[in-house]
Amino acid sequence: MTTTIIGFPRIGQQRELKFATEKYWRKQLTQNELLQVAAQLRKNHWKVQQEAGLDLIPVGDFSFFDNLLDTANLLNIVPKRYKRLGLSPLAEYFAQARGYQQGEVAVKALPMKKWFNTNYHYIVPEFTTDTDIKLVGDKLFAELDEALKQGINAKAVVIGPYTLLKLSRFLEDTTAKNFVPALSAAYAEIIARLDQKKIDWLQIDEPALCLDVTATEKELFKELYTGILTPKHTTKVLLQTYFGDLRDVYQEALTLPFDGIGLDFLEGSYNAELVEKNGFPATKTLFAGVVNGKNVWRNHYVTTLKLLKELTQTIAAPIVINSSTSLLHVPYSAATEEQLPADVRQHLAFATEKLVELKELDALKHDKIGNQQFLEKNDALFANVKHPYNAAVHAQSDHLQPNDYERTPERKERQQLQKEEFKLPLLPTTTIGSFPQTRDVRQNRAKFRKGEITRAQYDKFNEEKIARIVKIQEEIGLDVLVHGEYERNDMVEYFGEKLDGFIFTKNGWVQSYGTRGVKPPIIWGDISRTAPITVAASVFAKNLTAKPVKGMLTGPVTIFNWSFPREDIAPKETVTQIALALQGEVFDLESNGIKIIQIDEPALRENLPLRKSNWNQEYLDWAVPAFRLVHSKVAPTTQIHTHMCYSEFGDIIDAIDQLDADVISFEASRADFTLIDQLAAADFQTEVGPGVYDIHSPRIPAEEEVEALIEQIIKKLPLDRIWINPDCGLKTRSEEESFASLRNIVEATRKVRSSV
Numbered sequence: 001m002t003t004t005i006i007g008f009p010r011i012g013q014q015r016e017l018k019f020a021t022e023k024y025w026r027k028q029l030t031q032n033e034l035l036q037v038a039a040q041l042r043k044n045h046w047k048v049q050q051e052a053g054l055d056l057i058p059v060g061d062f063s064f065f066d067n068l069l070d071t072a073n074l075l076n077i078v079p080k081r082y083k084r085l086g087l088s089p090l091a092e093y094f095a096q097a098r099g100y101q102q103g104e105v106a107v108k109a110l111p112m113k114k115w116f117n118t119n120y121h122y123i124v125p126e127f128t129t130d131t132d133i134k135l136v137g138d139k140l141f142a143e144l145d146e147a148l149k150q151g152i153n154a155k156a157v158v159i160g161p162y163t164l165l166k167l168s169r170f171l172e173d174t175t176a177k178n179f180v181p182a183l184s185a186a187y188a189e190i191i192a193r194l195d196q197k198k199i200d201w202l203q204i205d206e207p208a209l210c211l212d213v214t215a216t217e218k219e220l221f222k223e224l225y226t227g228i229l230t231p232k233h234t235t236k237v238l239l240q241t242y243f244g245d246l247r248d249v250y251q252e253a254l255t256l257p258f259d260g261i262g263l264d265f266l267e268g269s270y271n272a273e274l275v276e277k278n279g280f281p282a283t284k285t286l287f288a289g290v291v292n293g294k295n296v297w298r299n300h301y302v303t304t305l306k307l308l309k310e311l312t313q314t315i316a317a318p319i320v321i322n323s324s325t326s327l328l329h330v331p332y333s334a335a336t337e338e339q340l341p342a343d344v345r346q347h348l349a350f351a352t353e354k355l356v357e358l359k360e361l362d363a364l365k366h367d368k369i370g371n372q373q374f375l376e377k378n379d380a381l382f383a384n385v386k387h388p389y390n391a392a393v394h395a396q397s398d399h400l401q402p403n404d405y406e407r408t409p410e411r412k413e414r415q416q417l418q419k420e421e422f423k424l425p426l427l428p429t430t431t432i433g434s435f436p437q438t439r440d441v442r443q444n445r446a447k448f449r450k451g452e453i454t455r456a457q458y459d460k461f462n463e464e465k466i467a468r469i470v471k472i473q474e475e476i477g478l479d480v481l482v483h484g485e486y487e488r489n490d491m492v493e494y495f496g497e498k499l500d501g502f503i504f505t506k507n508g509w510v511q512s513y514g515t516r517g518v519k520p521p522i523i524w525g526d527i528s529r530t531a532p533i534t535v536a537a538s539v540f541a542k543n544l545t546a547k548p549v550k551g552m553l554t555g556p557v558t559i560f561n562w563s564f565p566r567e568d569i570a571p572k573e574t575v576t577q578i579a580l581a582l583q584g585e586v587f588d589l590e591s592n593g594i595k596i597i598q599i600d601e602p603a604l605r606e607n608l609p610l611r612k613s614n615w616n617q618e619y620l621d622w623a624v625p626a627f628r629l630v631h632s633k634v635a636p637t638t639q640i641h642t643h644m645c646y647s648e649f650g651d652i653i654d655a656i657d658q659l660d661a662d663v664i665s666f667e668a669s670r671a672d673f674t675l676i677d678q679l680a681a682a683d684f685q686t687e688v689g690p691g692v693y694d695i696h697s698p699r700i701p702a703e704e705e706v707e708a709l710i711e712q713i714i715k716k717l718p719l720d721r722i723w724i725n726p727d728c729g730l731k732t733r734s735e736e737e738s739f740a741s742l743r744n745i746v747e748a749t750r751k752v753r754s755s756v
């Protein structure tokens with residue numbers, strides 16, 4: 001046994017799982033039909049891995065929505081309010097993920113958060129006093145049976161108890177500690193079940209061990225696993241970590257009776273030093289994460305072999321060549337991206353190509369005769385890569401001065417000037433930008449792409465949409481309007497396509513949450529703006545109404561984080577180029593009379609390194625200035641908004657305030673408003689619009705419900721710095737749902753206004 005991966009993308013090469021699941025939700029597919037699609041996909045994916053020669057194939061990495069939710073359900077961590085609905089297990093599962101509404105009965109979805117420093121989202125499990133942990137689920141075991149029947153050498157995969165506890169919410173005065181014995185027992189029982197099935201390896205994912213681990217948390221980790229590993233078992237247990245290094249618990253991990261330890265040698269570059277300094281027992285297997293699960297470039301074999309060689313020389317333990325993370329974070333295959341020039345495509349390795357890389361690296365590592373060709377061919381790829389170079393962009397970024405990053409006058413003064421400029425009512429209402437991308441909108445775009453309609457026809461359609469949505473917003477009574485973003489497929493791909501320096505895939509989908517995917521652009525050359533991007537649409541909308549229209553851009557950090565970056569240059573260099581391109585767009589919007597400009601940064605939080613000590617130096621020190629560079633030179637009366645969603649922002653409140661935006665809107669409704677308390681405590685200066693409508697759920701919030709939320713918000717934050725808005729763009733919702741919800745929001749706001 002010599003090669004494996006941590007997990008494989010499950011959505012299917014043609015996103016079959018997405019389409020089948022959504023059909024099931026629309027009741028166009030029965031549960032059985034959906035289950036069949038899923039089984040077929042698993043079968044295909046195992047086969048691809050088997051045929052690539054992977055020795056040990058992950059099973060249990062499949063999910064209908066999210067693996068943490070799977071793990072919680074496996075262990076009976078399902079809040080009562082969902083159980084009470086009396087649904088089938090699958091329907092109950094989706095109710096937790098998406099919320100449930102049937103006549104009078106309505107239950108909100110569980111909160112959703114970003115999975116460490118990725119753009120993947122997990123569902124947050126909830127613990128209460130009546131949480132009764134026991135092994136009730138069958139998913140993992142059923143999938144293993146399925147795989148075994150197909151002759152797959154299966155490695156069982158679950159998310160570990162430490163990560164589960166770290167990412168969950170504890171209500172009713174419960175704490176993680178309360179659940180340790182029950183969790184240990186349940187995981188021990190999982191192992192016992194795997195024993196019976198004669199499964200060789202269990203991979204327990206514990207990325208949370210790469211976060212900062214306090215002394216108390218260290219005890220928690222030890223206690224959990226002492227309980228899990230003590231009962232006699234034959235299935236070997238692999239502690240799999242990724243997204244960072246294991247420095248805080250390396251010794252503990254070595255001391256506990258794990259059979260294998262999985263380390264990420266790419267993002268957790270410090271892991272190599274840990275192994276060298278502290279050794280690695282010959283009795284354990286080292287699963288060495290050396291093929292990048294988070295980026296799309298070919299592995300440079302010379303570099304990887306050097307690392308593997310060093311490891312082999314320092315330790316006597318057997319080494320398994322592994323991906324650095326699950327391949328969930330990269331697209332399925334680069335082979336079908338024929339539209340890309342061959343000299344670019346040859347540099348790409350998506351999930352299926354990475355399987356081949358693992359196998360080739362393994363062959364090379366064993367110095368098998370005849371393998372030299374892999375090495376030579378691979379090295380030639382890296383010998384003279386020609387990334388497009390733009391001298392003007394380099395000149396511009398080389399001449400940046402400190403004051404290019406400073407906006408004047410200071411925010412307090414601007415807030416006064418802007419109040420006079422816009423004369424908005426108390427608690428101004430607005431949306432986050434996009435309105436529903438209905439079928440006709442997507443069809444129009446598809447037709448244009450295929451050349452079935454002209455540019456003029458395409459634009460005319462969108463203009464009619466803009467005119468209609470401006471009118472609807474006026475009717476609803478919103479205060480700051482938007483143009484609706486009908487021209488955008490995706491908030492990053494759209495900008496990437498308009499900027500020089502990106503390349504695009506046809507089918508490079510990566511799961512973002514549930515059935516939602518993104519198609520991240522790939523950064524290939526220097527980045528620059530060749531023409532205005534959003535100006536025409538924003539100005540068109542502005543000319544239709546007396547109300548202010550907010551321009552809408554995606555920020556530099558989000559464009560960078562949601563693209564696949566180059567690995568040969570520093571992030572700071574790329575993000576500065578993107579910021580300069582967007583700065584040009586901001587100036588153009590401003591000089592065309594757009595006085596409110598929103599620069600979305602939903603991804604600001606997600607790329608933070610796992611360890612706090614690395615936050616500033618490795619990330620915020622370039623991310624915050626990049627945002628400031630985009631907007632610092634606008635007039636004091638131009639109001640800069642930003643928007644963020646689906647992250648824990650509590651610990652970067654200061655950094656968010658330092659973006660020096662005038663207004664921020666963000667997700668809050670799913671997270672019970674803890675953030676609002678944190679903002680209040682931190683004396684947050686930016687005006688804020690905490691989302692009062694959870695757009696990721698099909699539920700329409702009642703007017704009274706919104707009113708109650710607003711009442712809560714105004715108790716905690718300064719009244720003249722609060723905005724009222726949904727928690728994210730409406731693009732995935734239906735028009736019916738969106739309009740009804742917005743009406744309720746505006747009505748609720750009016751009621752509160754008249755009462756303060």
Ligand code: GLN
Nearest residue numbers: 432433434600602729730
């Ligand atoms: N302006 C974008 C929209 O409304 C923001 C999307 C996001 O935050 N993900 O869709």
Ligand code: ZN
Nearest residue numbers: 602645728729
């Ligand atoms: Zn959002």
